[in-house]
Amino acid sequence: MTADPITPVLTKRWLLPQSWRLATYEKLEGYTAFRKALAGTPEQLVQLVKDAGLRGRGGAGFPAGVKWSFMPPNEDKPHYLVINADEGEPGTCKDIPLMMADPHSLIEGCIIAAYAMRSHHCFIYVRGEVPHCIRRLNSAVREAYAAGYLGKDIIGSGFDLDITVHAGAGAYICGEETALLDSLEGRRGQPRLKPPFPAASGLYAAPTTVNNVETIASVPFIVNGGADWFREMGSEKSPGPKIFSISGHVERPGQYEAPLGTTLRELLELCGGMKDGIPLKFWTPGGSSTPLFTAEHLDVPLDFEGAAEAGSMLGTTAVQVFNETVSVPWAVMKWTQFYEHESCGKCTPCREGTYWMAQILERMVEGRGTEEDIDTLLDVCDNVLGRSFCALGDGAVSPITSGIKYFRDEFLALCEKNRAGKPELVGAQR
């Protein structure tokens, strides 16, 4: 198998009729990788994933193989594999389509990953707002049980694995891995103090690894194709294919698979360019928690290093594209309202900071801002960034600081002395 950057990997089955059925999956190499995996040792699998350089697709980009190797070698306590399918980052729409179109790739990935980490119980924590996806995943899990791919002594290998699909109850914070674990245990979803890290004391205080859906769904392909094949795609430090969820003012929004390191310019070509030809104004490379980019950044390679070098983050590769008809302060206000609504409340900076910043932005958009408000916003951002308990607070300030950085004029235009006629349209081309 050789890799062609245009040939889809993760999404190759998506357009087949009934792509979510086990039979369809098996027609296209489905459930071949886990047979190879179960024939090997857990150590070999961890090494393979390390060699492939697979990095976490949930946003932080932590090397998956390294994460797996944190699991203790003994089994004094049960080991748990938890799949983070609480896809909640604004703009992100890759895991849910993946689970809708190709749930078995996730399930096969779970079998391989669980085997590699000596886990016999895997939980898939799906965000509660997507019942159709949960139904489909549940039915796929049932199919896999019926085929003998889950349960006791999987295909005679002696390996046991159960998968439980669990629906969240609608909180962005539960995408944070320790809050997810608390929620899964039936508690209030709020991030836990680390250390101990999940690999030492995670779900029910037992060794646990939390991985993103797309990360795990990539694993069967690595097992089948090998580390070198995987590394043919993407860049040296960020190898492999990635699903970009492109939304906003483009001709054909949707999920586009491309190797890591693809630029927005290339992605725009894939999705038919800017809608109605109205020029690009700003965009997020990986969801609203990643600092904004502008048209200057069209050629930034979208991999973990490239995005970071350009002053943002790759995040979840949720590319939200905004054209010139959108006011930046208004968009930033909407995002900030989201963070205010979703702040879990545990720590002061995020809880109070998002509440304050949302009010300032709302006031500015109403045309009652002052120049001093811009300084206050930036200073409050400084007091939230890196001061909050988890990364939610860091994400919350990204749109504000980057928005002011690139579009300060629009914020100034909202201020009292420049009171605009239609504040929600400040900076927007008419």
Next chain:
Amino acid sequence: MTIAPDKAATGETPVPEGYVKLTIDGEEVIAPKGELLIRTAERLGTVIPRFCDHPLLDPAGACRQCLVEVEMGGRPMPKPQASCTMTVADGMVVKTQRTSPVADKAQQGVMELLLINHPLDCPICDKGGECPLQNQAMAHGRPDSRFRDTKRTFPKPLPISSQVLLDRERCVLCQRCTRFSDQIAGDPFIELLERGVHQQIGTAETADVLDMASRTSGGKPFHSYYSGNTIQICPVGALTSAQYRFRSRPFDLVSSPNVCEHCASGCAGRTDFRRGRVMRRLAGDDPEVNEEWLCDKGRFAFRYAQAADRLRRPMVRDRESGELVEVPWTEALRAASEGLTKARDGRGAAVLPGGRLTVEDAYAYSKFARIALRTNDIDFRARAHSPEELDFLASRVVGTTPENGVTYSALEQAPLVLCVAFEPEEESPIVFLRLRKAARDKDTRVVHLGQWTTAAVRKTFGELLACVPGGEAAAIEGIAQHATDLDEQLKADGAVVLVGERAAEIPGLFSALHRLSERTGARLAWIPRRAGERGAVEAGALPTLLPGGRAVADAAARAEVERSWGIEAGALPGREGRDTSGIVAAAAAGELDGLLVGGLDPDDLPDPALARRALAADCFVVSLEMRPSAVTEHADVVLPIAPVDEKSGSFLNWEGRRREFSVTLEGTGALPDCRVLDTLGVEMDADLFTQTPAAAAGDLERLAVRAPNAGAPDVPHAQPVTPGEGQAVLATWRQLLDDGSLQIDEPHLAGTARPVLARMSKATAAGLGGQVTVSTDRGSVTLPVEVADLPDGVVWLPANSDGSKVRASLGAGHGAVVSIAAGGAR
């Protein structure tokens, strides 16, 4: 600040095993592994501001107020770190707000954020003047806020129990209260609700998301015996007590250390008073005893001393009218002296001092009985008691101290604690907290020999060994055969057995425990319920014991006491006296001419009806009391005495630890028992030398405790009783919050008492229809039934709660056979 000199030049300081070396603000410091940065800095004198951090709670890292800059292995960490969650490490370089502009700005930023939604109502807030938020905002905050938008508001106050009121606007969501309730008390009735800026503390009743801000608590409030601690550890004025709210300002209060008079835990506390009136009580900080906690009874039950009916002037019964009339002290003392002298010279006078005295007061009663009344008829035990218990007290209890006996820290270190006939949460709530801590933090195994899985069993992660009431002794005897793992663990180093006051109602139990302890080596401790009992043993307020554990029957011991007291050789009566039951029976039978009674309630005695007959008999009764009681009705002379706030003295707690306290409210004119007895003694030509508590303590000290040489209790255990048709065996003990006389005038406290219910097994409850009437030939108690895991044929009643006064109504106690019938039926 002073920068430490370059240590490298002067040679390295050796780092002991288990310690690490780090640098804080340029100063090298050696700290034990595992210590939190915030504490290490504090030892250096740098106080890092904090809200959620509390040394006795698990770290939370929620408030983010304590951020500092940290460098590890030469690499600065990218974000400031919470010093309340990060432990010290070798080579760590820490910069606090003193040396790091980043840390200082982070702290100022968090403080500003904490205040944006805070109402800033310090001038009307109870906490104003002693508020960590106020103080730290002054020290680490901006002079003014940049916030000019709308604050988040909540209806307030929200009563989360009858005693605790919540102001959600003032709350900084540090989670100290929820963590205390969850971790320390084991009563997680309060929890964080909602999220973001709407996050709030609430109970199950306030959790309605549809109507979240306007609910007040209803059926399931903050029912915890320890709820008051949340008020004290709240770093803002969010939690206030119904009792103290809006009553005073901290700077108007005078604070005085106290020792709690309610139970034998011996808690250190602080009494705050204003213009001669106690306004509130707080927990003191005593790591050896109550750490920083106090039960709600100790915190809130002090208004009894301010009761309108407090006795302030002596009274003598007028011969003609039969009424008590106020008279001057001289007249009252003369009348008391004449009456008691006559009684002594007639058929004798006896002393019932009660179990709530200070050591000094108990000693005065003890000495008064021996010298002025020339009798050993004295017994402090105003409760069920037995001769077996006397042997136990003489052989196993008197003379134990924290140095040679079981202590709180011994409980914490013990591999196993066996609680026998002892309900820790109800009878000694701070012992309960320590048992829970031991079980939670140190994996101590806690086994309860009782009747059902009480809250304390659950919250100490304990195991229940269930037996029929009265069967405890047999159960202890059976451990060797039937619970071999327990038997093995009792032999382990540090194993402890705790026994409560109820043991006196179970024949053979003290003997069985003594044998168990001798056989296994487990250490045995007696935890009485009342604060004065342990001290009264030492003071010799017992018919068989003189002060210092000297046996009445021992001529050499008597001679020693006679020499110390400077009285004629042979003056001390050599015959052992009568115990409480014996005294009461004798008085009722007309065999006694006088009774000197301290603070006791006839309804606490084994036979309340007999006790009332004894008081009503033709017997001269002198009552030393604070408030009118059932004794007052029959007293010939009533002498008012001081409550603890108005006197000094000491209690011995269950460990035998001396808990000394001084006068809180000076100059009220109220006299301690020892002073009254001393003067009464003078009237009777007996010199007690107990004019002041200090004098009494000095006098007692000369009678240092002698190694007890009393015989161990040796009573066979009783055969188990089998209840007949329509009968059950009664299990009963007191709830912490009940109708005790020291809890009067505290409706808010009473509102947090546990519901008054009868408990029995499902089978026993069958056919009763939800309500049971428990009766004896004396009377009955009718209560709703709650099914619990009691042995069949057993009914549990709270001993002294509203609607369930077991002694007074039934004349029966733990282990008695009672009749049960469907509620209301006769």
